[in-house]
Every structure is written in C-alpha cells, then in structure tokens.
Amino acid sequence: MLRLVSNAAESEEKIKAWRTKMLYIIGLGLGDEQDITLKGLEAVNKCHKVYMEAYTSLLSFGLSTNGISNLEKLYGKPIILADREMVEEKAHEILAQAHHDHVAFLVVGDPFGATTHTDLVVRAKKMGIDVKIVHNASVMNAIGICGLQLYRYGETVSIPFFTETWRPDSFYEKIQRNRLMGLHTLCLLDIRVKEPTLESLCRGKKAYEPPRYMTINTAIEQLLEIVQDREESAYTEDTECVGLARLGSEDQMIVAGTMKQLQLIDFGEPLHCLVIAGKTHPVEEEMLDFYRCRT
Amino acid sequence: MLRLVSNAAESEEKIKAWRTKMLYIIGLGLGDEQDITLKGLEAVNKCHKVYMEAYTSLLSFGLSTNGISNLEKLYGKPIILADREMVEEKAHEILAQAHHDHVAFLVVGDPFGATTHTDLVVRAKKMGIDVKIVHNASVMNAIGICGLQLYRYGETVSIPFFTETWRPDSFYEKIQRNRLMGLHTLCLLDIRVKEPTLESLCRGKKAYEPPRYMTINTAIEQLLEIVQDREESAYTEDTECVGLARLGSEDQMIVAGTMKQLQLIDFGEPLHCLVIAGKTHPVEEEMLDFYRCRT
Known part of the structure; x- marks a missing residue:
C-alpha cells in the first residue's frame, strides 16, 4: 500500500x-x-x-x-x-x-x-x-575591486563611439551630476559587433563591419573633447580615474591615475571600462594606491 | 636529458x-x-x-x-x-x-x-x-531581476534602525536627489548581529543582543515618518517601490507596489531590501507588472 x-x-x-x-x-x-x-x-x-x-x-x-x-x-x-x-x-x-x-x-x-x-x-x-x-x-559589482566603494557610485553611463557626424554627449550631464555630488561614475565603453556595412544597407545584402571595442584611451579622448567643446569643467585631464581592462579575467589590468596619465597607457585587449572618481575616502585612497601608475 | x-x-x-x-x-x-x-x-x-x-x-x-x-x-x-x-x-x-x-x-x-x-x-x-x-x-547586480534597469539607479542608501534617541536620516537627501533625477534607489536594510548588550558594555562582560534584521515594513514605516517630520515629499505612501526578500534564494519573494501596499505584505524571513522606483520606462513597467501586488 x-x-x-x-x-x-x-x-x-x-x-x-x-x-x-x-x-x-x-x-x-x-x-x-x-x-x-x-x-x-x-x-x-x-x-x-x-x-x-x-x-x-x-x-x-x-x-x-x-x-x-x-x-x-x-x-x-x-x-x-x-x-x-x-x-x-x-x-x-x-x-x-x-x-x-x-x-x-x-x-x-x-x-x-x-x-x-x-x-x-x-x-x-x-x-x-x-x-x-x-x-x-557582472561589471556592475565586480568593479568594486578597484577600491571605490559600490555605494558611492552615481548613475552609470555608456560612452558611444563618436563619428564625424554623430557626437552624442548626453552622458556628460550625468557625469557632471555625479561629480557635483562627489559620486563615482562607471563608464561602459561602446561595443560594435555585427554592425551592417553602409554598403550592405544600401544593397540589401548582409555584410558586417569588423567588430570594434572602445579603448580607455579613446574614451578619455572623447571625454576631454566634450569639456573642450563646452568650455566646461565637470572634469579635467587631471581628474582621477581608474582604467580596467578584461575585468575578472586572469590577465585583468587595473590602473589608477589622472585622465592624462591613463591616456598614455596601453591596456591591451578588450573589454575596457573606466571609472571617473568622485570624492574619495581614505580607505578608497589606500586601495587606489596599489593600482596607481608610477609615471 | x-x-x-x-x-x-x-x-x-x-x-x-x-x-x-x-x-x-x-x-x-x-x-x-x-x-x-x-x-x-x-x-x-x-x-x-x-x-x-x-x-x-x-x-x-x-x-x-x-x-x-x-x-x-x-x-x-x-x-x-x-x-x-x-x-x-x-x-x-x-x-x-x-x-x-x-x-x-x-x-x-x-x-x-x-x-x-x-x-x-x-x-x-x-x-x-x-x-x-x-x-x-551580489545584491548590487542581482537586484536587476526586479526589472528596473541597473544603469538607471542612483546612489545606494542604507537604512539604519531608528531608536528612541537616534534617528539618523541622511539617506533621505540621497533618495531625494535620486528621485529628482528620475533614478531608482536601492535601499539596503539594517542588520544587527552580535551587538553587545547595554548591560555587557557597562559590566565589561561580553553578551549580545539577539540578531535583528530590518523588514521592508519597518523600512517603509521609517521612510514615511521622515517625510512626515520634514513636511516634505521626495516620496509619498503612493510612490512605487519593489520589495525583495531572500534575493537569489529558491524562495525569493519580489512584489511591486506602492509603499502603502507593500507595508501590508508579510515578506517572511530576512534578508529584505527595497527599491524606490524613479521614472520608469515601458519595458521596466512590463517587468514590474509581473510582480505587481493585486490588492
């Protein structure tokens, strides 16, 4: 039974x-x-x-x-x-x-x-x-490894590739707001995979551009162009940042330094991302020291 | 060789x-x-x-x-x-x-x-x-499951237990700023584990209070007390929120609703956390609909 x-x-x-x-x-x-x-x-x-x-x-x-x-x-x-x-x-x-x-x-x-x-x-x-x-x-929490405390981040921004005719910069206001409040900003950098070629769009046949991944260097270049164009200074080339490449991989690379310093560094293979530091606390500074570039 | x-x-x-x-x-x-x-x-x-x-x-x-x-x-x-x-x-x-x-x-x-x-x-x-x-x-990225997009969150806040003599509310300004910018706010709720008893502090012997974990209900109660005390309205009892209990566990519970609605719900065992929604997009609304309480 x-x-x-x-x-x-x-x-x-x-x-x-x-x-x-x-x-x-x-x-x-x-x-x-x-x-x-x-x-x-x-x-x-x-x-x-x-x-x-x-x-x-x-x-x-x-x-x-x-x-x-x-x-x-x-x-x-x-x-x-x-x-x-x-x-x-x-x-x-x-x-x-x-x-x-x-x-x-x-x-x-x-x-x-x-x-x-x-x-x-x-x-x-x-x-x-x-x-x-x-x-x-994910990058949204693993970014904590750079030493800047997760609860001190403001809104995350995405930085798209500028083209000759298309230079969207709405992320600038977000960075500005975060900086005014002393908050850090995580910048996710553009990924272009399987973008149809212009030719393929015209002819209706599918063909793709080679993949493109924005480097930290390009991101900083675009960021500095924006403040120059706007004649504003939510950040400058002396603003402290952290550049992170291949976050979470065996060969990840993390370097803290000013925008000017990081722009000179070759971070190697993608993916890259960038943090623009806000107001930092002593324990955050101590962690950044381990990653600081010695140029 | x-x-x-x-x-x-x-x-x-x-x-x-x-x-x-x-x-x-x-x-x-x-x-x-x-x-x-x-x-x-x-x-x-x-x-x-x-x-x-x-x-x-x-x-x-x-x-x-x-x-x-x-x-x-x-x-x-x-x-x-x-x-x-x-x-x-x-x-x-x-x-x-x-x-x-x-x-x-x-x-x-x-x-x-x-x-x-x-x-x-x-x-x-x-x-x-x-x-x-x-x-x-971690909660910082798993919170994405509620449907509110991670890149639309502002600064995270921690809500501590109020006592009769200690009612810190500095998190209020952070929520206010997030809401002004249309951003969501993740509220982490207080955990009190191994807090020495007042008696033990006086006598120098170690004895501990039983552990306490803030519920969503208590968090909302305290949040509403603050706006009442301040006669301000960064949020009201009709503000849309999402309550999450035991996030990531087999028996997790996620309910979307107004503060007033969530306050009536028993979310069960800890840990609890709360999201105060900012401006929502249609795809966020669609996800919230699956979690919306039917009271």
Missing part, C-alpha cells in the same frame, strides 16, 4: 517535471568557463538546447581563443550562438522550444548586468513559460 | 607554488552552497584554512538551516566562522597564516558587494600577501 502511494507520488512528480519546462537564463560571470556557478552548470546539464548570447560573449569566451569549445567540453553538449539578430528577431523560436524542453540561454556576466535581457524574460512570461535566473558577477 | 630538464622545470614550478601563498577572497553568491563558482570551489580545495565571514552569512547559510554543514560537506573541510570582531581585531592572525599557507576567506555575495572587504585586502597587500578575488553575484 505504501509502495502504491509512493508510486503515485512519483508519477505525479514526473508529470509535474514534464509539465514545468523551463527557460534558464544563466550568468557565466566575467572570466572564463570556470566562472559558472555549480547551480548554473547543473541547469545547463538539464537542458536539451543551449543558446549563448554572442553579442559580448565572442569576446570573453571568444571563438579565437577556443573559448566556446572550452565551454562545450565542460558542458558535454553543443552551444548555439545567438547573435543580436537572432535574439531580437527569433526570440519566438527560442521561446517556442522552451514550451517542450528545458532551454538554457547563457549570458556573459549576470543576466541583468550591463546588457539586459529583460525583454526576453518579458516575452517568455507572456507566453506562460517559467523562467529561472542563475545570477553571477 | 629531456627528462632532467623537465624535472628541473617541475621543481621550479613547485618552489614557485610554495612561495606564492595566496589569500583567496571568494564570493559565495546569494542563495545556497550551489552558488559558488567552479573557480571558487577549486580555490577552496587548494586552501588549508577556510574562514567564512559570519556577519551576514549566518543568515544566508544559516547554522539553523544546516547551511554551514552543507558547505563543509561540499568542501570536505571545516569552516572557521569569522565574526565581525575576529575580522576587525584578528585580521592579523588570518593574514599571518596566508604567509605560510593558502587561506580562503568566504564572503556572501561578492567580495566587494554591499559589505566591503577592502580593508582586509589593503592589510594583506601591505603585508606583501598575494590576494586573489573570486567574484560572484
């Missing part, structure tokens, strides 16, 4: 498990394949289809450095790279699969980090698909 | 490994023992002494729920709980060990998350000890 009850309970469990298919959105952290959490890896193991957001991931887990194949080896299953078009245009397909099967969508950093995946979550929920988030580190 | 060279290289490797003892500061993430990263677990495996910051961890990985023993089982070694006093007063002891041995210091969330460990890093570096950080999710 007990066995019968137990069997019934087991079947119910199975039916429930069969019904509750899941879309897992899994943060991979910032460094390499070893930065996934045990919980994330367990979720990947459950999934029949594993997608990976390719927009920023080509970089951290770059095809060039065998990053994707390292991930595939670790997971023991293939990964489908979902580029920006696929996520935006074919989200429906990915989500439709999650009706029948566990599906994993891998994201560099945290699912709700710098690049947000809110839209995918909203669509899934509207389709009645259960979504489970597996969190991980 | 080749073998000899290889042996020499191996010995050199061993000497190098022996010399480069390391203090690993390892983020455990927010949920349970499965939230450690593969990199973090590998680092723990290398260490002879494993300390764990007990200030917030007693909660997430609570002794009451066998959390610590789950961690010990996973690691296959004992964990030494380092309470606030130990970290502040006996950091030297912990660090002295890192001169001879690999030492792990486990931290709930990210090493540089809400509770910062900058001071331990600074001391270690001054003693010439190599420090390695293993990042993980």
Whole structure:
C-alpha cells in the first residue's frame, strides 16, 4: 500500500517535471568557463538546447581563443550562438522550444548586468513559460575591486563611439551630476559587433563591419573633447580615474591615475571600462594606491 | 636529458607554488552552497584554512538551516566562522597564516558587494600577501531581476534602525536627489548581529543582543515618518517601490507596489531590501507588472 502511494507520488512528480519546462537564463560571470556557478552548470546539464548570447560573449569566451569549445567540453553538449539578430528577431523560436524542453540561454556576466535581457524574460512570461535566473558577477559589482566603494557610485553611463557626424554627449550631464555630488561614475565603453556595412544597407545584402571595442584611451579622448567643446569643467585631464581592462579575467589590468596619465597607457585587449572618481575616502585612497601608475 | 630538464622545470614550478601563498577572497553568491563558482570551489580545495565571514552569512547559510554543514560537506573541510570582531581585531592572525599557507576567506555575495572587504585586502597587500578575488553575484547586480534597469539607479542608501534617541536620516537627501533625477534607489536594510548588550558594555562582560534584521515594513514605516517630520515629499505612501526578500534564494519573494501596499505584505524571513522606483520606462513597467501586488 505504501509502495502504491509512493508510486503515485512519483508519477505525479514526473508529470509535474514534464509539465514545468523551463527557460534558464544563466550568468557565466566575467572570466572564463570556470566562472559558472555549480547551480548554473547543473541547469545547463538539464537542458536539451543551449543558446549563448554572442553579442559580448565572442569576446570573453571568444571563438579565437577556443573559448566556446572550452565551454562545450565542460558542458558535454553543443552551444548555439545567438547573435543580436537572432535574439531580437527569433526570440519566438527560442521561446517556442522552451514550451517542450528545458532551454538554457547563457549570458556573459549576470543576466541583468550591463546588457539586459529583460525583454526576453518579458516575452517568455507572456507566453506562460517559467523562467529561472542563475545570477553571477557582472561589471556592475565586480568593479568594486578597484577600491571605490559600490555605494558611492552615481548613475552609470555608456560612452558611444563618436563619428564625424554623430557626437552624442548626453552622458556628460550625468557625469557632471555625479561629480557635483562627489559620486563615482562607471563608464561602459561602446561595443560594435555585427554592425551592417553602409554598403550592405544600401544593397540589401548582409555584410558586417569588423567588430570594434572602445579603448580607455579613446574614451578619455572623447571625454576631454566634450569639456573642450563646452568650455566646461565637470572634469579635467587631471581628474582621477581608474582604467580596467578584461575585468575578472586572469590577465585583468587595473590602473589608477589622472585622465592624462591613463591616456598614455596601453591596456591591451578588450573589454575596457573606466571609472571617473568622485570624492574619495581614505580607505578608497589606500586601495587606489596599489593600482596607481608610477609615471 | 629531456627528462632532467623537465624535472628541473617541475621543481621550479613547485618552489614557485610554495612561495606564492595566496589569500583567496571568494564570493559565495546569494542563495545556497550551489552558488559558488567552479573557480571558487577549486580555490577552496587548494586552501588549508577556510574562514567564512559570519556577519551576514549566518543568515544566508544559516547554522539553523544546516547551511554551514552543507558547505563543509561540499568542501570536505571545516569552516572557521569569522565574526565581525575576529575580522576587525584578528585580521592579523588570518593574514599571518596566508604567509605560510593558502587561506580562503568566504564572503556572501561578492567580495566587494554591499559589505566591503577592502580593508582586509589593503592589510594583506601591505603585508606583501598575494590576494586573489573570486567574484560572484551580489545584491548590487542581482537586484536587476526586479526589472528596473541597473544603469538607471542612483546612489545606494542604507537604512539604519531608528531608536528612541537616534534617528539618523541622511539617506533621505540621497533618495531625494535620486528621485529628482528620475533614478531608482536601492535601499539596503539594517542588520544587527552580535551587538553587545547595554548591560555587557557597562559590566565589561561580553553578551549580545539577539540578531535583528530590518523588514521592508519597518523600512517603509521609517521612510514615511521622515517625510512626515520634514513636511516634505521626495516620496509619498503612493510612490512605487519593489520589495525583495531572500534575493537569489529558491524562495525569493519580489512584489511591486506602492509603499502603502507593500507595508501590508508579510515578506517572511530576512534578508529584505527595497527599491524606490524613479521614472520608469515601458519595458521596466512590463517587468514590474509581473510582480505587481493585486490588492
């Protein structure tokens, strides 16, 4: 009798498990394949289809450095790279699969980090698909390693590449406000991946520009151009900053110094980001000292 | 000959490994023992002494729920709980060990998350000890799950328990500034662990108050008291907020609603935190809709 009850309970469990298919959105952290959490890896193991957001991931887990194949080896299953078009245009397909099967969508950093995946979550929920988030580190909290306290940051800004005809500088007011309040500013630097060429746009055939990642040097150059153009001084070339390259990787590089000093430094491979310091406290200064450039 | 060279290289490797003892500061993430990263677990495996910051961890990985023993089982070694006093007063002891041995210091969330460990890093570096950080999710980025975009947050505030004689409200101006700029405010709520009793302070014997964790309800009560006292209205009881309890855990609870609505909700066990929404965008609204309370 007990066995019968137990069997019934087991079947119910199975039916429930069969019904509750899941879309897992899994943060991979910032460094390499070893930065996934045990919980994330367990979720990947459950999934029949594993997608990976390719927009920023080509970089951290770059095809060039065998990053994707390292991930595939670790997971023991293939990964489908979902580029920006696929996520935006074919989200429906990915989500439709999650009706029948566990599906994993891998994201560099945290699912709700710098690049947000809110839209995918909203669509899934509207389709009645259960979504489970597996969190991980992202630039938004790992930046704390530079020594400037996370609760002393103001609004985060994104700095886009200037072109000859397009020089948006709305981020300037945000930096200005943060500095007036003595707050630090995290500047996320532009990433241009799979941008259609002008020619391809005209001819209707798809062809892409080579990927471009803004360096700390370019960011500072643009930042200083803005204050020059505006004849204002929310910051100057003597303002203290921290430049961070490949944050969270084995070969990360962190240097504190003035804009003028950092502009002379070669930070190497992407991704780069920049913090413009606000008012600093003694314990923050002590940490910055370890990173200060000795020029 | 080749073998000899290889042996020499191996010995050199061993000497190098022996010399480069390391203090690993390892983020455990927010949920349970499965939230450690593969990199973090590998680092723990290398260490002879494993300390764990007990200030917030007693909660997430609570002794009451066998959390610590789950961690010990996973690691296959004992964990030494380092309470606030130990970290502040006996950091030297912990660090002295890192001169001879690999030492792990486990931290709930990210090493540089809400509770910062900058001071331990600074001391270690001054003693010439190599420090390695293993990042993980923290409230500072996992809060993104509520749907309000991370780059639209202003300065984070901490809300302390009011007492009859001590009602600090400097966080009010920060919330006010954020709201004026249309930014969201993450409110971290007070944790009182191992607070000496008044009696123990007088008599010089150590005795502690039972731990206290601020609820969302208390936080809102205090927030509304402040605007009433000041006769100002940076926010009102009709201001939209999101209450989050046990963020990152299996039983996390997220509810969006006005202060008045959230005040009536029982969010259960700690930890709680609160977001006061600024100006919201349509995609943020869509996400909030999934969490909105139906009262």
